[in-house]
Amino acid sequence: MLDRKFIVENAQLVQKNCENRGVGADVARFVELEADRKTRQVEVEQLNRRANEVSKSIGQAKDAQQREARKAEGREIREQVARLNAELDAIEAEQTFIQGTIPNMSHPDAPVGVDDKANLEIARGKSEPREFDFPPLDHVELGERLDLFDFEAGARVAGAGFYFLKNDAVLLELALQQFAVRTLLAEGFTPMTTPDLARNDVLQGTGFIPRGPETQIYSIENSDLSLIATAEIPLGGLLAGQTIDADDLPLKFCGTSHCFRTEAGAAGRATRGLYRVHQFTKIEMFAFTLPEGSEAMLEHLRAMECRLFDDLEIPFRVVDTATGDLGGPAYRKYDLEAWMPGRGEYGEVTSTSNCTDYQARRLNARYKIKGEKGTHFVHTLNGTAIAISRGLIAVLENHQQADGSVVVPEVLRAAVGKDRIEPVAHGSKQ
RNA sequence: GGAGAGGUGGCUGAGUGGUCGAAAGCGCGGGUUUGCUAAACCCGUGGCCCUUUACGGGGCCCGCAGGUUCGAAUCCUGUCCUCUCCGCCA
Known part of the structure; x- marks a missing residue:
């Protein structure tokens, strides 16, 4: 607020x-x-x-x-x-x-516009979208041939929007996590796993609305707990009600958590496959900074996102998000949109925001300068490192081959344990 | 899940109805002394908000929320959290 x-x-x-x-x-x-x-x-x-x-x-x-x-x-x-x-x-x-x-104020350079159509492309990744000499498949078809997902079983167990990952998709998920966490660790981020549930006042402090018709949040009956929609929620809550020494800032975390979203009101929109699901794993960056440090930190988070996707050899563009599409807490936001050959368009894979003191005020997260009287609100920032579900789409669709196999990006090979994911021979399916 | 103990300032810890925003010690800041350092001694040292040009004045805060009372850190209720023991369990 x-x-x-x-x-x-x-x-x-x-x-x-x-x-x-x-x-x-x-x-x-x-x-x-x-x-x-x-x-x-x-x-x-x-x-x-x-x-x-x-x-x-x-x-x-x-x-x-x-x-x-x-x-x-x-x-x-x-x-x-x-x-x-x-x-x-x-x-x-x-x-x-x-x-x-009342939403946060907006950065003077953020494009003004009522929705995402006003978003402004400001950069592209190192990889160019490939020219395929065969009709590229989407990740659902690839997954079928490579036996990577089970959407029917997911629906049987938990309803539409849930899924099982199987076989190499599981290795890919773990590899993507490893890759992201290790990269961030080397950049001074403190790795954390977080609770997948949080108190409603923490949700509210970070700008999420736990209940009501429009809510994106699953709440736990007879409690004031909700399933988190992103690790941004528990990581923001890390300093709720705390006053920390200015000398300890900035603090950079990377949190691994599961994310749960009801996707209320999104029925019928890109519901195929992994693009819009009720649960996924995500590696999230989160930073607490001094007010004068938050703009530079936002650029740092964006640079990290670009680096991760460049290293995965995935083509993407970066957009400066328009005022109407910023949500409540963000002062400025950049999205990375990866090229998704199966959809034939760019799809959002990461998002990084500078929330200035908007979340900190409601969370009551402060800092104190030694020898000075009084306290001030910290600035909070968040950014997706890799959301596994959409990351999988981008990896599979961009690295698919004419023979139906998928080349594993160099940076994931050690963790996946192979260079290429091959179609499963008929009959050997389990 | 059952039984008990407890949550007080940056920390340790006293305080069981009024003069307590809160003893004392530690820590921290400043000073005296000192060749330097150290020790000793002295002074100061929480947050939020309102008001004031300033000096200052005022309100609120003893986990959190209510209640009793003219008055609550202190009594009552609820709640959250921590610790110990028992049970269960990955």
């Missing part, structure tokens, strides 16, 4: 930003409530002060009668305070609601 003072002092800018992002938030109402809140806050504090004085005077009362009189006075003041506080609570609840609907 944005700082209340900032919203009040920059109401016009905030309003304009909401429009650029296609969000209808009642900024004017918030400003109005803030004035109201302050007045009442001051009243409450004055009453508290008097009540405190009265309480202290009771010990010095000279007789029982005076004591009783002061008790009555104290009681009356506390009743007034209770009434005022109830009003204050109502005002604050409405403010918090509005505050939650």
Whole structure:
């Protein structure tokens, strides 16, 4: 969320930003409530002060009668305070609601536009999309020939959108994880595995909405836990409520987790295969920085994403995400879109965002500079290293051969244990 | 799952109804002394918010949320977390 003072002092800018992002938030109402809140806050504090004085005077009362009189006075003041506080609570609840609907401010260079059509291509990867001298298959067909997936069994067990990986797809998943984690480890990221569930206040702190008709989140009945949609959630929660030393920043983590998404409202959109599924494994980068360090960190995360996909010899483009497509917490976001021959188009494989202090404020993650008074909010950033499901699509479709085999990218060979994934001979299928 | 113990400032730890935002020690910052370092001694040292040009003043915060009371770190309820023992278990 944005700082209340900032919203009040920059109401016009905030309003304009909401429009650029296609969000209808009642900024004017918030400003109005803030004035109201302050007045009442001051009243409450004055009453508290008097009540405190009265309480202290009771010990010095000279007789029982005076004591009783002061008790009555104290009681009356506390009743007034209770009434005022109830009003204050109502005002604050409405403010918090509005505050939650106001997205982060946008980087001045982020392209302005209502949706992803306004996204701006800013770079391409080292690999060119291949010219196939045969009709390329999509990953579902490749997977069938190579016996890599079982979507029917996934549906039987957990419903449409779930799947089993099998045979070399499992080795590929492990290899992709190894590759990503090792690359990031060498760059100073601390590897972590995370809980696959998180408390709803952590979800909210990172800008996810655990319940409601539009939610992307599976929630656990009779608890305040939800399945995470990304390791960004638990990694962001790592510093929730903490104040850390400025000297310890930046902190860079790479988290391995499973990601669960209901994909509400996405029915019928690219539902074939692994592209849009309810569960996948993902290696995620996450960083906490000083405010002045977050822009450079975003470039670093983007560079890491590019490097990983270049090393996998997958063609991609990088887009600077338009304001309308940034979501709530991001100040600026880059997506990597890999070329997917089976679809004949680019498909999003990674996304990296600078959320500035937007998540940190709600998570209450702060830093302190030694010798200085007070604390400040850290900046948070996240970026996909590799989402296995979409990573598999890109690897399989781009490295397929005329004979139906798939060449394993150099960087994965040691972990997969072979150079090439061959079609399974008929009859040897298990 | 059952039984018990406990959550206090950066840390250790005192505090069981008022003068407690909180003893003491450690740590940290500053100073005195000192050839340098160290020791000793002295002073200072939490966060959030409101107000003030400044000096200052005020409110809230003892895991979290409620309750009792004129008054709660202290009593009551709920909740989260930690530890110990028993059971179960990968």
